[in-house]
Amino acid sequence: xxxDIIGWIILAVIIxxxxxxxxxxxxxxxRFYTLKNSSEATLGQIRVAMKKRLDMxxxxxxxxxxxxxxxxxxxxxxxxxxxxxxxxxxxxLDKVEEQSRSIFGRLLAVAENYPDLKTSQxxxxxxxxxxxxxEEIGRQRYTYNNISQQFNxxxxxxxxxxxxxxxxxxxxxxxxxxxxxATPPKIEF
Numbered sequence: 001x002x003x004d005i006i007g008w009i010i011l012a013v014i015i016x017x018x019x020x021x022x023x024x025x026x027x028x029x030x031r032f033y034t035l036k037n038s039s040e041a042t043l044g045q046i047r048v049a050m051k052k053r054l055d056m057x058x059x060x061x062x063x064x065x066x067x068x069x070x071x072x073x074x075x076x077x078x079x080x081x082x083x084x085x086x087x088x089x090x091x092x093l094d095k096v097e098e099q100s101r102s103i104f105g106r107l108l109a110v111a112e113n114y115p116d117l118k119t120s121q122x123x124x125x126x127x128x129x130x131x132x133x134x135e136e137i138g139r140q141r142y143t144y145n146n147i148s149q150q151f152n153x154x155x156x157x158x159x160x161x162x163x164x165x166x167x168x169x170x171x172x173x174x175x176x177x178x179x180x181x182a183t184p185p186k187i188e189f
């Protein structure tokens with residue numbers, strides 16, 4: 001009788017341990033996918049902000065064009081970048097970021113050469129909007145990289161790395177805008 005009770009206790013402990021391990025595995029799996037979905041949502045927000053920035057650069061090009069003959073290929077590049085942002089991954093976003101900052105820097109140089117342009121209300125408002133988008137992109141990039149760090153840490157640590165391997169998950173790529181590019185340009189007149 002006593003041996004039967006001990007047998008039942010051992011069986012109950014084993015069942016509790018198995019249930020705990022299953023629940024723990026499900027929790028880790030769900031955490032991976034929560035982080036993965038958060039990273040995708042944040043990347044989507046970065047894409048939207050970058051598209052808005054490119055739209056505003058396009059509007060700035062229109063305003064600057066009335067004061068100066070700006071290169072036609074700049075308009076083409078902005079259009080191509082706008083299309084690329086929609087499907088860009090983290091590495092591609094880095095390239096689009098670099099290109100758009102280059103164009104924006106050239107726009108600022110043109111604006112500096114035309115004093116009347118600096119006082120244009122449209123240009124001033126657009127410059128302010130671009131500056132606010134620069135800050136938004138920076139915040140979203142920071143959020144994305146934090147989410148990626150949490151996900152990647154889980155991929156590197158026990159026991160979550162076993163769950164990640166079983167689920168065939170890969171580490172997330174960080175957004176690594178260059179330091180010179182990560183600093184918003186000075187756009188005050």
